[in-house]
Structures are given as C-alpha cells and as structure tokens.
Amino acid sequence: MKNLLLTTALLAATALPAVAQQYTPDPNATPGGMITITYKDDVATLDPAIGYDWQNWSMIKSLFDGLMDYVPGTTELRPGLAESYEISEDGTVFTFTLRDGVTFHNGREMTAEDVKYSLDRVTTPETQSPGAGFFASIAGFDAISSGEADTLSGVEVVDPRTIKISLSRPDATFLHVMALNFASIVPQEAVAEHGTDFGKHPVGTGAFKLDEWTIGQRLVFAKNEDYWRDGVPYLDGLTFEVGQEPIVALLRLQQGEVDVPGDGIPPAKFQEVMGDPAQAERVVEGGQLHTGYITLNVGIEPLDKLPVREAINMAINKERITQIINGRAVPATQPLPPTMPGYTEGFEGFAFDIEGAKAKLAEAGLEEGFSTELYVMNTDPNPRIAQAIQQDLKAIGVDVEIRSLAQANVIEAGGAGEAPMIWSGGMAWIADFPDPSNFYGPILGCAGAGEGGWNWSKFCDESIDAMATAADSMTDPSAPERLEMWSDTYMKVMEQAPWVPVFNEQRYTMKSERMGGDDALYVDPVSIPVNYDYVYVTE
Amino acid sequence: MAGYLFRRLVQSALILLGVSFITFVLLYVLPADPVRQIAGRSATAQTVENIRQQLGLDQPMLVQYWRYLTGLVQGDMGRSYLQKTEVSTLIAARLPASLLLMAGGIACELLIGLTLGVVAAVFRGRPLDQGLMVVSFVAVSAPQFVVGLLLLYVFAVQLGWFPIGGYGTAAHLVLPAVTLGIMGSGWYSRMMRSSMVEVLRQDYIRTARAKGLTRARILIRHALPNAILPIIAMIGIDIGIFMGGIVVVESVFGWPGIGQLAWQAIQRVDIPVIMGVTMVSAAAIVLGNLLADLITPLIDPRIKLR
Numbered sequence: 001m002k003n004l005l006l007t008t009a010l011l012a013a014t015a016l017p018a019v020a021q022q023y024t025p026d027p028n029a030t031p032g033g034m035i036t037i038t039y040k041d042d043v044a045t046l047d048p049a050i051g052y053d054w055q056n057w058s059m060i061k062s063l064f065d066g067l068m069d070y071v072p073g074t075t076e077l078r079p080g081l082a083e084s085y086e087i088s089e090d091g092t093v094f095t096f097t098l099r100d101g102v103t104f105h106n107g108r109e110m111t112a113e114d115v116k117y118s119l120d121r122v123t124t125p126e127t128q129s130p131g132a133g134f135f136a137s138i139a140g141f142d143a144i145s146s147g148e149a150d151t152l153s154g155v156e157v158v159d160p161r162t163i164k165i166s167l168s169r170p171d172a173t174f175l176h177v178m179a180l181n182f183a184s185i186v187p188q189e190a191v192a193e194h195g196t197d198f199g200k201h202p203v204g205t206g207a208f209k210l211d212e213w214t215i216g217q218r219l220v221f222a223k224n225e226d227y228w229r230d231g232v233p234y235l236d237g238l239t240f241e242v243g244q245e246p247i248v249a250l251l252r253l254q255q256g257e258v259d260v261p262g263d264g265i266p267p268a269k270f271q272e273v274m275g276d277p278a279q280a281e282r283v284v285e286g287g288q289l290h291t292g293y294i295t296l297n298v299g300i301e302p303l304d305k306l307p308v309r310e311a312i313n314m315a316i317n318k319e320r321i322t323q324i325i326n327g328r329a330v331p332a333t334q335p336l337p338p339t340m341p342g343y344t345e346g347f348e349g350f351a352f353d354i355e356g357a358k359a360k361l362a363e364a365g366l367e368e369g370f371s372t373e374l375y376v377m378n379t380d381p382n383p384r385i386a387q388a389i390q391q392d393l394k395a396i397g398v399d400v401e402i403r404s405l406a407q408a409n410v411i412e413a414g415g416a417g418e419a420p421m422i423w424s425g426g427m428a429w430i431a432d433f434p435d436p437s438n439f440y441g442p443i444l445g446c447a448g449a450g451e452g453g454w455n456w457s458k459f460c461d462e463s464i465d466a467m468a469t470a471a472d473s474m475t476d477p478s479a480p481e482r483l484e485m486w487s488d489t490y491m492k493v494m495e496q497a498p499w500v501p502v503f504n505e506q507r508y509t510m511k512s513e514r515m516g517g518d519d520a521l522y523v524d525p526v527s528i529p530v531n532y533d534y535v536y537v538t539e
Numbered sequence: 540m541a542g543y544l545f546r547r548l549v550q551s552a553l554i555l556l557g558v559s560f561i562t563f564v565l566l567y568v569l570p571a572d573p574v575r576q577i578a579g580r581s582a583t584a585q586t587v588e589n590i591r592q593q594l595g596l597d598q599p600m601l602v603q604y605w606r607y608l609t610g611l612v613q614g615d616m617g618r619s620y621l622q623k624t625e626v627s628t629l630i631a632a633r634l635p636a637s638l639l640l641m642a643g644g645i646a647c648e649l650l651i652g653l654t655l656g657v658v659a660a661v662f663r664g665r666p667l668d669q670g671l672m673v674v675s676f677v678a679v680s681a682p683q684f685v686v687g688l689l690l691l692y693v694f695a696v697q698l699g700w701f702p703i704g705g706y707g708t709a710a711h712l713v714l715p716a717v718t719l720g721i722m723g724s725g726w727y728s729r730m731m732r733s734s735m736v737e738v739l740r741q742d743y744i745r746t747a748r749a750k751g752l753t754r755a756r757i758l759i760r761h762a763l764p765n766a767i768l769p770i771i772a773m774i775g776i777d778i779g780i781f782m783g784g785i786v787v788v789e790s791v792f793g794w795p796g797i798g799q800l801a802w803q804a805i806q807r808v809d810i811p812v813i814m815g816v817t818m819v820s821a822a823a824i825v826l827g828n829l830l831a832d833l834i835t836p837l838i839d840p841r842i843k844l845r
Contacts, residue, residue: 041803044622052579125589130579132586145585196623215632216795217706241705244793247688248704251696255703408571408808415575432581442581452572452587454580 023071023078025231025534026517033537034237035259035515037530038244038252042216045199048184049122049129055262057181058527059240062221062233064184064204067096067115068175072527072534073520075289075341075434077175077477081110081185081205081228091170091475094178098161102228104187105209112163117188119165120144120151131182134432137171170473172482176433179526207233207533216243221532234517234536250510254279259512259537260522260530267381270326273510286523287339288507289431291332291439293424294374294389294500295456300420302370309497311360312421313350315396321388322503325381329503335439335490337504339525341478342436342486349494349501357396369397375419377426378404386423414456422456428505434525435477436486440468444493459498464489514539547832551825556608558821559814563607566810567600573808577620594620607814616818617811619804626815630797634819636706637796640719640788641781643712645774647720648727653767655724656731660766661758663736671728679725683784687718687791704793715792719784723777727770734766741765775831779824 039055046056048064069080079085082096102110122129123144135141139154154166167174177183190203202210205228208221221238240262244252249261250269265273265283273279296303296312303309318331333349336342361367376386383404390400400421405413407427413419431438442448446465448455471485493499509522509529517535524531574596578587591597595606610617616626652675659671691714695703701714738744739762747757786798797816804812836842 042799044619047623050623125586125593128577128590128593130577130582133579133581133583136583142585145583145589147589196618199623214795215629216636216799241793243789243795243799244704245791248691248791248793251691252703255696257703406571407806408573408576409569411575412571415572450584452575452584 026536029234029516029534029536030538031234031536032236033234033539034239035235035512035535035537036239036241036257037260037262038241038249038258039262040242040244040246040249042242043219043240046202046210047199048181048186048202048204049127049131050199051181052130054528055240055242058524058530058532059219059221060181060184060202061206061527062208062238062532063202063206063210064181064186065102065206066179066181066183066185067098068179068183070179070434070526072531073518073524075339075525077179080179081115082178085175087475091172091473092167094165094167094174095158096163096165098163099228100161102205103226104190104205105203105224106187106190108187108189110185110187110205111160112157113160114185114187115163116151116155116157118185119155119183121186121191122182123152124150129182131180134177134180134182137167137169137174137177139166139168141168170475172472172474172477173433173435173437175477176435180433208238211237218242229533233533235532238532253510253512256512259515261510262529264529265508265510267326270328270508279510282511282513284509284511284519284522286507286509286520287337287525288505288523288528289337289340289434289525290428290505291335291337291424292329292428292502292505293332293335294502295414295419295422295424296498296500297417297420297456297458298496298498299417299458300372302364302366303372303420305364306497307360307364308366310350311357311364311396312393312398313497313500314353314357314360315398316389316392316500316502317352318502319352320392321385324384324388325503325505328508329505332501332504334494334501335444335499336436336486337431340431340434340436340439342483342490344487344491347491347494350497354395361396361398367397369399371399371401372420373401373403374421374423375403375405375410375413376423377407377410379407379426382423382425385425389423411454415452415454417451417456417458419456423502430528436483436490437468437472440486440489444498457498459493459496461492461496464492464496467492544833547829551829554825555818555821559608559611559818560604562814562817563604564600566808566813567603569808571808573620573810576808611818616815619809619812621807621809622812626811629800629812630815630819633795633797633800636794637785637789637798639712640715640785640794640796641778643716644719644723644781644784644788645777647716648723648777649720649774650724651720652724652727653731653770655728657735657758657763657766659728659732660735660739663732668732672732675725675728677725678721678728681721683718683722683787684791686721687715687788690714690718691791704791706793706795711792715788715794718791719781719788722784723780727773730770730773731766734769735762738762738766772831772835775827775829775834778827782820782823 041055043056044053045051046060048060051060065080067080067082069078071078081099081102083099085094085096087094098112104110121127123132123135125145125147138152140152143149144152156164158164187203191198194201207224207227209224211222212220219240223233223236246263246266249258252258253261296309298304322329322331333347334344374386376382386402390402393400414422429443442454444455444459446460449458449460467489471482474482507523511522514537516538521531521534574587574591578590619626655671659668662668695701701710705711744762747761785796786802789796789798801816
C-alpha cells in the first residue's frame, strides 16, 4: 500500500494526464423537462468574476466552465475545458491543453486567448472581483493588481489550444483555483459589448445559457444544445423564481409548484417536515464544508491568556447548541469539517468539562471570572445560539454581554479587532474549494490578521504559518504527506485555542417527487446548492 | 393658488434635500464598510484599497455627498455596488409592482374600512358595532407578516383560490393587497364610524327622515357623501405609511417591488441602492401629502389654501 501511494505521488509530481475524469452518468436519466427553483434573495449578477452568493454560485457553474471542474457530487478534481495538463517538476509551471471544438453560447470557438483574457480580467483592479486574491500565486499578479501592468506576465498563449501558466511560488491549490467560478472562461467580445452589464448578459461555454431575466422576478436558463460534454444536461431548462420566502417556497413545493426550494427547509418547519414520512423521504442530507465557530480575540485581555481560551473551549456545551438548530449539525472538534481532506480523525478536541474550565480560569488567576462581549449576527437562530453560549460561560463565572448586530457590522467589528468574541453563524466559513488550506490563510493565518482581515481572532503564529506554506508548496493537492502536514497544522492551531469550533452544519435539500438523480447531486459540495447539469425529472 | 403651489414645491424640494443629507450621513457613520462587502473575504489589502479609490469612498464625506447630489439632480442615481447596474434601472424595474400593490392596498382598505365604518355607525352602541370595533382594533394591531402567511395558507394553500405568492395576474394581487389593506381598514372603519355618527346627528338628516325617505336612501345619498369627505384627504398620508408596510408584504408574497430591493441592499450595505430607494420613497410621501392638501379644498370649500 505504501509503495502504491509513493508511485502515485511520484507520478503526480512529474506529468500527469488528468485523474478522475471518469464519471458514469445515471443510466436511468431521461432528457427533457423544466424544473422550478426558488430563492429568497435576488440574483445580483451572473458575472463569474463577481458572483459570490449562495444563489448565483451554482447558476454560474451551469453557465460557465473553467479549465478544471469536479466530479459531480464529490470533491474530486477533473479536467473541464482543459483536456489534459502537465505540471513542471518544481510545481511552478502548469501547461493546459484545451479541448477541441468548444464553443461559447454566441457560437464562437473558445481558444487559449480567451483563457488569457479571462485571467487578466478577473485579476485587474477595474473588475473589482472579490476572487482576485485567489490568483495571487500567478507570476505578475502583484504588478496587475497594483495597476503597473494590464496583463498577467505569467500567463502565456503557446498556441490556440495550449496555455502555459507560471507561478511565482509553488501552489498546491492551483488546480482548485482553476476550478473556481472566478476562473471561468469568458469571451472578450461579449464582455466588451455589455461592459459592466455583462453580469446581466452572461455568455459562457456552460451546459445552460441565459434565456430570460426579469429583474426581481424570474430567470430562465435554456439547455445549451451544443454543450461539449456529451449527454448532459438532461433538463431542457431551469426556471429560477426569486424573492420567495423559504416558508412560502415550502408550501409551493407541497403543492407541486416548485421542484427545489433553493434556501432549504425553514428552521421553524424542519421538525414538521422530518416528522412526516412522505415529506422526509424527499429530503436529502449531506455534509458540507462548513464550520461554525467562536473566535477568541488573542489581542484582548484576558483572552490573550491561553488558559482562559482553553477554559472557554471546555465550558461550551456543543451538543446543546446543535439542538437549537434542530440537530442539523454535528459537534465540531477542530477547524476543518469532517468531509474535508486533511481532517484529523480521532481527535477529540476539548471535552465539555465545567470543573476543568474553572480550574483553567484559576490557573490564569481569574477564579472570580471576568466580563466580556460576544458579537453575533442578528438573524435567527444566531441570537439564540449566543444566549446558549452566554449561559454556558455564566456557569464558569464569565459574564458575557451579547452584541447582536447586522452582518456587515459584525464583519466590521471583527475585521477591526474590536470584538473579544464573535459567533460566526450566518458569516461562517464555507469552503471556496475542497482543500484544507482554504480554512487557514484568511481566517487563521497572519495574512488575515491585519486591519480588516477575516481572521477575527487576530491570531498570528509565524511557525504555524511556515508549516502552512510548506504544505502548500507541494505540487499534488491530494498527496497524503501534504494532507498530513495540514492535519498537523490545525492540531498546532488547536493547541493555541484561538477558536471554539462549535459545529459542522449538515445540509438539507428538499426536492419534488419527480426529481431524479443521485442524492449527492442535491447536496453537491462544490455546485452549491444543487448540481443542475446532472439532475433530471422522471415524468 | 399658484403662489401656494410654488411655496409647497420649494418646501418639498428642501425636505428631499434634508432627507438625502441625513440618510447619507447615517450611512456614512454606519460602522460597516461597503468595500469589505464588495471585496469579499479573501481580498488582499491592495484590492480593498483599489476598490475604495474607484468608488471614491476614500474622499471626505462632504465631497462624496456633493458628488451624489450633483448626480441626483441630473437624474443619475449611481450604480449598485453589488449588482453593478444603474440604480435607476433597478428601481424602474420594480417601482410599477410596488405602485400596483399600493393601489390595491388602498382600494382594499377603503372598501373594507368604509363598509365596516358605515355598518358600525348605523348600529352604533349595539353589539354589532362593538364587535366590529373590536375587529378593527385587532386589524390595526395584527402583524402583517402573520396576517400575510395566514391568508396565504388558508386561501392559497388550503382552498386554492389564489396563487401561492408571485406576480403577474390580478389573482396574484388579491392576497397581498388585502394583507396590506387590513391594517389601514382598521383605522378607516373607526374614522368612518365617528364621521358617520357625527353626520347622522345633523339636522338635515332629521329633515330627510321627516320627509319620509327610506333609510337606505338617507344613508347613501345624504349621509355618506358628507361623512366621506374628511377621510379622502387621509389617502395621501397613507402612501407614506404603506412605504413601510410593503417591505414586509412584498417579502411574504414574493412581490417584486422596491421593498425587497431595499431590504437586500440594507443587508449588504449597497449604499447607492439604499439612497435611491430612500429618495424615491421620500418623494412619494412628500407628493402624497401635497396631493392630500390640494384635494382638501376641492371637497370642502370652507378650507382655503394660502
């Protein structure tokens, strides 16, 4: 077994044709039919360089493609618009060979020039892409983001079907980055035609194309008959109705008017739905790459003392908190969720132990307890969770004042480092891509600890940062050695206890009776919330 | 009259100027950074700075306000930070739906409120009157979110008479308009009742009765037109009240109006959209009040505009 692993690792380091490209579509799938999906919030944009919301993430995945992609329903990489790729021995040069005969929705063939244009576009400051930072390892990124250059020097068109991307440092996550929505390939002429309104007139290579968009009401996607993947999509089209309260969407689902309520089952209705066998059987449960946590600001007294942070970790009754959200989560022991590669199996974390917590406080010289503040987003169930945390900490003599604010205000207080404690609910980390590094840099690493960063603990340990950098300097993202390094990194983090990892939320999607396709497609870890390209209807 | 109108228009413009300034200042001092919302959680400090400069958010507040104001008077409401679309386009796409809902709501509140008010006045002091006044009290106090969901559940889900939320046909309008109208109908029934009771005590009603006219004829031809006058002026003020109500009702029924737009913009600190919706709503309220004041002398010659 060891030998086998070694050979795979070696292979990966030199030149590899893509792994995991075999996906057997459902043999029972029948083409045809339209489905209706609802969302509460309007779709802000379908520009892949801009869109970063719950509702537009998987819509964009269906309209556009990147060089890389994932096997449906899994976190396994497979090639997308690239047919194959090669990685140089030192892991800094990626050469992608593009598929032949892929056309955009406007009929023009996609070439390597489009890839270069798309990467320049997403990284140039004028685009204001929230994803620009993901491309920081490409050579020339600093020059383009500071405005000194208008093109990425590291991206080179070799010939119309070959593109060579040079990195300024090895980056194990680079293939994942190339599978992000932000790395989608867009045609220059369509962007030029619509300018900043491209997000309302998207043109991509994806399985569906935008057919109709009535602002504030409805979006209709039609099947792309010329899609380059054979046999998919199955559906003739998708209708998204926006502005629908989740509770109304559920009522409409029960009446057969809606196929998938995109925002899931509303908390108030969860037990009723799960208690009714006819409805419960149409609920799909899956893990998601999510962790809900409490940040403990290491720059604010007395949370700067390790025993105090440990005491808080031991005082929180995680089981009880998961009950507040109807048990739709599993208690967490560490920053990574269990479905993430690199998760440390068997690690118990801090056990719930009030006496132990009191002893830790005494060790810090705080037998009498202390007062502090907990920031929380003001939408249900977060204030209720904050109250549970407040009660738990009261039991060890810590008085917590709850500051319940709008999301933007909590983020601001967190970024500024003013908040002693923050419950992450409603703003919690859901991975951008299924790689352990994604839970570190911005939220636990030194890079995010500065003014305005998302590392709300303001935790910065240079030696742990060095371990993270070493792990990301390997070429194969799924090499066991690398995953082990990440596991060690998070264990080191837990020794410093800058967070209380509270729970990992499970995802529950409901679907109408006629919906077919593997359950995994409805809780796809990447095409969140549903992988529209592979689901079908049975009638 | 022309002088009065001119004065009122100048006043209205000053009010709108004040609203724009206060809203702008409030959004400016808000401890939430719109650039963070745009830049996302993985943004580098450089990206954040670039965006701040491009949007002009690095400028002093008064400079930013002046830019906004000069744009506004030329009809430019700016671009949404998050939707990257003209604010005027977003509002124009949604305003008709809100106006339709508002019209439906006003029709409902008048229909329900006036009818109940007249019935209560006719049966004043009797159990029916007392019962109706309790009902109107409940109507005024009932939260619209609950009323909306209740109506939706009973009449759309259980009975299937109306569609479950959405927009498009007259049938779609009924439940949201009734939800919006129920609260106002409580006020109107009480006002109508007292106004009607007042009129029914007048001498000319006694005269009409002495002439031997039927009760129905007295009510409809003689009492109602006089009792209804003071109430019509209220409709203008209602527009302002409804601007608040439609946020909730639009959200329950998935009605694509500006209330939904405002709610989403507030969540994400999309300042140009918040400003735009605020200005449009403020203009509607100012206009509604102006209309109410202009209508009053037309229906009651004793009132003169100066």
